[in-house]
Amino acid sequence: MAEDVGFGDITTAMLPDIDGAADLIAHEDGIVAGLHEAQSVFNYCNVTTSPLCNDGDIVNANDTVTRLSGRVRDILVAERVALNLLCRMSGIATLTQRCKLAAGSVTIAATRKTTPGFRYYEKKAVAIGGGDPHRYSLSDSYLFKDNHLNVLSIEDVLSKKTFFTKKVEIEVEAVEDCLKAAQLGADIIMFDNMETNEVISAVTALKEQGLRDSVLLEASGGITLDNIRDYASTGVDVLSLGYLTHSSAWLDFSLELHM
Amino acid sequence: MAEDVGFGDITTAMLPDIDGAADLIAHEDGIVAGLHEAQSVFNYCNVTTSPLCNDGDIVNANDTVTRLSGRVRDILVAERVALNLLCRMSGIATLTQRCKLAAGSVTIAATRKTTPGFRYYEKKAVAIGGGDPHRYSLSDSYLFKDNHLNVLSIEDVLSKKTFFTKKVEIEVEAVEDCLKAAQLGADIIMFDNMETNEVISAVTALKEQGLRDSVLLEASGGITLDNIRDYASTGVDVLSLGYLTHSSAWLDFSLELHM
């Protein structure tokens, strides 16, 4: 709230001190997310909220998602922050669910490509949309990318880790590295920026070596709604998409005041 | 940084303690923004930065924007946060400039439809892209929207304001309200969600009454790259677009490590 209010809402301060009611209304079809956060903003401003649906529900254009009542000044001061939370989180949840529907039984996951300071809410929106939030921070699990493997061998990675409670994920760009990581006991292998036919070759090679079932497989890099079906059919367990958080547009909601 | 690092980067902690160099490389054409912020993140992690361009410059795919040198561990810990800042801010600056080119001499402005907690950086990216950041917070200037004018008349608004240093902006949806606001001395009039022909009628009416020059005119609501030329030719001074911040995708950059 501090960011939006500054030293005070000088416009709303001029309003008469009267009570009123208002609705939060969807203007597009999609999945609602951020309802809890939006309501918290209103409650913080002493506005009473009566939700008509829950996070994760489908909404259609013109649906009212929450009824509000309280001082008109308080409703209007809280409006923008609440809508910013609701619109951004619902946009991400909606895009996540579209990807999930396209990917069938394969898990859809987010990445750390999020807006600085707002990651928690973006990851939560992915989960509401049916996705896996993946790592919240660099301390969540081991993930060795190409830049790490330039200076450390896969053998070292898997023999020296200090947290027995953490999984080890290895990023590979070629079939040989994939086999090696699986043989040495990686928990997860990520195919990074590989074409679908390359991913299929790697999965096939793992199966031939009897290594497929002992490891989770994740594909990442350039996956969007346009190509997600192709990647989903390669045989991997998880698809992770920066696209969910860095390219989603808002789902539009507005506040209508009744006097 | 705290958000991304958690209690420590357990992956990078396993790397040998060696020095290295790296480049930040663009993967798309666009306008660079967030270079200062990205460099601050690296500097905070004791990585030395040598910029090859400035915020606001045009970059092409494959251009290196900054050279980095330092401990490999430090470079990799800072990578994601720095890229998140750079990619998001450059995405917004690039979209702003495209809108600006389409709008000719009309000013392009942002709105308060920003990611919670990250507004300052999104507004800064708009400015780098050549736009006007508009209000940072509710205390920046008076802006009376339809919800306010439901409970307060335009006469009251303009006769009772308490800050002589602040401009008064009135949102209108009809020609009569526009004329009334101008007659009563509004500093700025915003045409909200009006069709271009309605805006043209309002501007014409103001000119006929000799009121056009004493007021700034702003159009807002549903303006995107698709219709911006039409709105720009209506005769208003400013177009404001939530679209700049809520629907911009990232401009893609990556970090390449050299050993």
Added chain:
Amino acid sequence: MAEDVGFGDITTAMLPDIDGAADLIAHEDGIVAGLHEAQSVFNYCNVTTSPLCNDGDIVNANDTVTRLSGRVRDILVAERVALNLLCRMSGIATLTQRCKLAAGSVTIAATRKTTPGFRYYEKKAVAIGGGDPHRYSLSDSYLFKDNHLNVLSIEDVLSKKTFFTKKVEIEVEAVEDCLKAAQLGADIIMFDNMETNEVISAVTALKEQGLRDSVLLEASGGITLDNIRDYASTGVDVLSLGYLTHSSAWLDFSLELHM
């Protein structure tokens, strides 16, 4: 509260755990301000408050402004912080109102000459006393002072500003600069440290050029209760006084406990 309590009020901790009532009593005539803040301090300490007047009301010596009830320990722990807010804010509001009465229809405004960290409350007290808080921070509006105009011409200032929502104020020390600023479209002109006869000359010159009505005029610098009538009669719209916040004494209140 943290500032005043340290690791705990060792004196009050020795009191028996009993309930009591108390009054906040004025010891001088003046305008009450800070009642809301004082009550918030008591409420935070679980003391119930029953106000007998509102911010902005006139009080006379010996008037009770608020009744308190709760644990005696809680009342005494909160006492000093609550009184410090009430006495300082009421002192400023009282001085502001005296200046306002002396200035007639001319607006009385504060400056940024405030106690570091406490500006919001000092500006609020000015508003309660009937004054205009002026700029809260450097991002509120443009104000070009002599030091700025040493390195930037008035022409540059008025042709290049980036925020269409912000007013431009120009500080002048001579009649020629005043006319130039008005001709170039300044929104506000501030006469800085000018004698009253100089201000009168400048206002007269503006009138002769037909520029008086398109600009707000503010006088500042060394204005106190002693000379405010003279400045108020020069024809300016606003008088701004650092004096309101940097030289106001407390309005004295105390807490009386009843057992």
Added chain:
Amino acid sequence: MAEDVGFGDITTAMLPDIDGAADLIAHEDGIVAGLHEAQSVFNYCNVTTSPLCNDGDIVNANDTVTRLSGRVRDILVAERVALNLLCRMSGIATLTQRCKLAAGSVTIAATRKTTPGFRYYEKKAVAIGGGDPHRYSLSDSYLFKDNHLNVLSIEDVLSKKTFFTKKVEIEVEAVEDCLKAAQLGADIIMFDNMETNEVISAVTALKEQGLRDSVLLEASGGITLDNIRDYASTGVDVLSLGYLTHSSAWLDFSLELHM
């Protein structure tokens, strides 16, 4: 700084990016305090400072206290915050020293009647002016006032305290209470709002009982420059004055820019 800068100094942002020098100049005679704080503000903004005097020194009108050099933008952004610290703290130090000169060998002390959030700096200014800061917070020492003694006897106070490292001060309003507190072993006795002749009577009574040397005596309540000599001659050790912090005016300084 955050309080004063808001989201950015929009005025200074328009200045050309050039270097400059400036002086901080006194406009009144007094004692300098806050020089360290003012310089820290400038240093934080990357401005180099060269002090020409120290906190506690006497300055005369037109003396330069510190030379500044750096980017003109940085100097002007830091100006107001630095001056607010310097002017307020020097005002308090100057008033403290005047009181000290009037009081001779009697110690001058502050109270907790300070501006919320700014106490540390106001107490430091008192010390620079030659006074004793007295209690910073309620955990510094025991001080039983009339409101406490309404619900707790002096006997209880002195027999049950839990901190052997803390002194016990008892506020009295009558001679009998004074004698009793001294007999029971109070470390300090405060004469609250007593007339000078009453104080003299109490001191005399203590001497007659042979209790004068085992206790420190403090007078408080309504002491100002006008009556301080009278209180100083009553035979007490300390005079404490809320007046030092709640009624001091600024000592005026300004910043002059050289190009």
Added chain:
Amino acid sequence: MAEDVGFGDITTAMLPDIDGAADLIAHEDGIVAGLHEAQSVFNYCNVTTSPLCNDGDIVNANDTVTRLSGRVRDILVAERVALNLLCRMSGIATLTQRCKLAAGSVTIAATRKTTPGFRYYEKKAVAIGGGDPHRYSLSDSYLFKDNHLNVLSIEDVLSKKTFFTKKVEIEVEAVEDCLKAAQLGADIIMFDNMETNEVISAVTALKEQGLRDSVLLEASGGITLDNIRDYASTGVDVLSLGYLTHSSAWLDFSLELHM
């Protein structure tokens, strides 16, 4: 709570959303401390608490100290933080009381040898166990140790102090220094790392000089349950032990859930 919860309790999030009850149970005999803190953690998580005893009470193994009711998820999220507070504080209170019983009428005090960031709670536990918390911070009272007295004489210390409200404590390691400090008016003398016979000699010397009653005597350094009786019988007023906070083990409590 933030430290323990991270971005969310992923385990508990999988539980069904049902209500339940639980008990906090002691597993060892001792003194309870931290009950208020533990309950605050539960209340913060919306769990209702019904205490069966108070801080400072004796508990025996298998005693229930507090009943809990609320959502099972909330109870389990709060469990660890609440127990950590309760077990650590009760461990310190229990050890303090054992020392107190061994020391008879001599005061037992803590030191500043505490866990960084947790001092307030460790000192509070000492007080609950019947001890004196001693200094919370370096601004509580004067304490001149050997390192200080290397560069400052006892005469200087006692003649120049600036806070009349603060006691002066002097650390000594020899009888002569002890006599000198007492003669010059020290409020407290600390015997640092002296054998019991040396302490006895010092106390005797003070008595012979008639100085014993004007000063408080404190022994410190290497005192534990093993030797506390010997030090208690030397004639000092206070024994201070870092041992209370740096070597106490937990008093074990656990949470039992009822469905």
Added chain:
Amino acid sequence: MAEDVGFGDITTAMLPDIDGAADLIAHEDGIVAGLHEAQSVFNYCNVTTSPLCNDGDIVNANDTVTRLSGRVRDILVAERVALNLLCRMSGIATLTQRCKLAAGSVTIAATRKTTPGFRYYEKKAVAIGGGDPHRYSLSDSYLFKDNHLNVLSIEDVLSKKTFFTKKVEIEVEAVEDCLKAAQLGADIIMFDNMETNEVISAVTALKEQGLRDSVLLEASGGITLDNIRDYASTGVDVLSLGYLTHSSAWLDFSLELHM
């Protein structure tokens, strides 16, 4: 530092402003930890540090671990905080290493039984002593304890988890539960408060079913230096001990000033 310094070190403020040197000296044999943190405290106070050993090194009584130089005042202000960090962290690292030596090739791990607010440093000390820090927070991995399994079946736990990147640990108290958890794919099984012979039975049963190699085994509950060899020989992979953090005493260090 804020916790220890309060509003200022009133003792040290009286010292002359001279430079000096000092040593940090060990008084017991053990493992050093917290050297980095102790040095950071001194550096923050402008004291230069020259370490003579590294975190994790063995020290013997009377070894100097770090040389210090700077203003004497600064050295003494920083002393206590730096020592508190060094002594507490070294105590934990020393105890961890003793446990590790006793446990042979079995991993020694910490728990979440840490001092509130200080967990990061206590876990770091465990790692320096050669242990595994285990979970930093509830979001690190899944750990289903008896209280969770009261309301959720092992089948549910293992089929519904939402984070593919997180391991699942199941706490068991009986052999059947252990086999069930292994069959259903748990990553880690924790034997909670089981006697060594029960643990041996469970390990044997897992081997007989061919499930031993697909799961990590951890024993926890009441393990100390006294019984650690027995638990280490049961065949588990990891022993976790709250004892490392809740019952470790300090390793004693002091600061010696040279003039």
